[in-house]
Amino acid sequence: MIRGRVVGEVWATRKAPGLAGRRLLLVGVEGEDRALVAIDTLDAREGEAVMVSVGSGARNVLEPGPDNRALLCDAAVSLIIDGEG
Amino acid sequence: MFLAKVIGSVWSSVKWPELGGMKLLLVRPYSLADLGGAPAAAAPTHDGVVCADVLGAGVGEDVIIAYGHAARVAVSELLPDGARPSVPIDAAVVAIVDRYAVTDASS
Numbered sequence: 001m002i003r004g005r006v007v008g009e010v011w012a013t014r015k016a017p018g019l020a021g022r023r024l025l026l027v028g029v030e031g032e033d034r035a036l037v038a039i040d041t042l043d044a045r046e047g048e049a050v051m052v053s054v055g056s057g058a059r060n061v062l063e064p065g066p067d068n069r070a071l072l073c074d075a076a077v078s079l080i081i082d083g084e085g
Numbered sequence: 086m087f088l089a090k091v092i093g094s095v096w097s098s099v100k101w102p103e104l105g106g107m108k109l110l111l112v113r114p115y116s117l118a119d120l121g122g123a124p125a126a127a128a129p130t131h132d133g134v135v136c137a138d139v140l141g142a143g144v145g146e147d148v149i150i151a152y153g154h155a156a157r158v159a160v161s162e163l164l165p166d167g168a169r170p171s172v173p174i175d176a177a178v179v180a181i182v183d184r185y186a187v188t189d190a191s192s
Binding site: 007008009010011012013014015016018019024026028029032033034035036037038046055056058069070071072073074075 | 086115152154182
C-alpha cells in the first residue's frame with residue numbers, strides 16, 4: 001500500500017465502462033513528487049491522509065474475492081488514517 | 086492510475102498480432118508539483134509513457150492511465166464473460182478528463 005494525502009478530484013465523461021459511477025481522487029504520494037488517481041469508496045475528503053492499495057489488491061477493496069478479475073481498478077483508497085504514533 | 090497529458094502518438098508496422106489496429110499514444114504524467122499550479126498553465130514534466138487507447142483521445146487532452154491488469158481489462162471490455170485479456174499491453178487510457186480540481190497539493 002502507498003501512503004498519501006488527498007489533494008483533489010478528477011471528473012471524466014468519456015471513460016471505460018468499468019469506471020462508470022466511480023469517484024476518482026487525486027492522491028499525492030507521501031515524500032514523492034507524484035500523484036495517483038485512486039478509486040474512492042470510503043468518501044475520503046481533501047486533505048485527509050489515506051492509504052492506497054495498488055495492483056491486484058486494489059480490486060479486493062471494491063469487491064473482495066477470487067471472481068473480481070473483470071473489475072477495472074489498479075488503485076483504490078483502502079483506509080483513511082485517523083492518527084499514528 | 087495516474088493523470089497525464091497526451092503529447093503524441095506512436096505507430097509501428099512490425100508488432101504482436103494482438104496489437105493490430107490498436108492506437109498507441111505517448112503521454113506525459115503530471116507530477117504533484119505540476120498539479121499544484123493553475124491547471125491551465127501546468128505542464129507535465131515526468132518521462133513519457135506509451136499506452137494503448139480505445140477511447141479516441143487526442144494530443145493535448147488530459148487522460149487517466151491505468152497500469153497492468155486494469156489496462157488490459159479496459160481495452161478488452163467487449164470480451165465474453167470469463168475470457169482473459171490476451172492483449173500484450175501494460176498501460177491504457179481509461180478516461181478522458183473533463184476537469185480536475187486540486188486545492189491542497191502543497192502540504
